[in-house]
Amino acid sequence: MLEGLVLGTIFATIILFLVLFLAWRFRAVLIFFWHEKILVSFVNFLSGMSKEERILSWVKEHAMAGNPQSVLDAIDYYCYNTEWAMNVGDIKGVIMDRIVEEAKPRVLLELGTYCGYSAIRMARLLPPGARLFTIEFNESFASIASQMIQLAGLQDKISILKGSTQEIIPQLKKKHEISTVDLVFLDHWKDRYLPDTQLLLESGLLRKGSVLLADNVICPGAPEFLQFVRGHPRFQCTHYPATVEYLRMRDALEKAVFLG
CATH class of the missing domain: 1.20.5 (Single alpha-helices involved in coiled-coils or other helix-helix interfaces)
Known part of the structure; x- marks a missing residue:
């Protein structure tokens, strides 16, 4: 016993x-x-209410209309202090800012709009005449992002394209008159990073010097995408260690420059 x-x-x-x-x-x-x-x-x-509706309500109450930085600050404050949300956030946002400023894009493409945080963050740095197209599958997220963008005063620089990336990317040239994109920010479903990158290549949307910037490549992770761009002779990659937005967990951004 x-x-x-x-x-x-x-x-x-x-x-x-x-x-x-x-x-x-x-x-x-x-x-x-x-x-x-x-x-x-x-x-x-x-x-x-949904979490995204609560974030929008907070921002409407605390942000200054027409001030993009005020909108970003209000979202960051809410997500640090009340509820976590999957925005790129202020820490990785600084890396994003630097890459956007270095690339000086005229045409940006974002895959995954969510509440509009990263679209606002990038668009606020664009010169007159530059345009950001952001694809969002979720109708509710697209509606909330539209209101955020209006509040930030950036509706003339940002177009929300509603639908799936696999449906919209092949339409960009004909339907939206986009010949090539200068910068692509990937922040949607991680298992779509690789097939959508391949779709961008197949659709002829990348030119020499086009930049892919991918979020959350460590957490939750996009190993197939990393393996593809790092092993591809026509991409030059840079890894930017960081932490998950609003949490102290290891993550990173990956920049892949298309060499033509």
């Missing part, structure tokens, strides 16, 4: 260490699951 208790204790200890190891190993997934599934569902039920 004593031997059975000892074996049972050893087995339980092994199981406990295994659970703790798996929890640590997949902590990023658990944190995302907590924020995006459990916590947000509970708050949605109590408030009768």
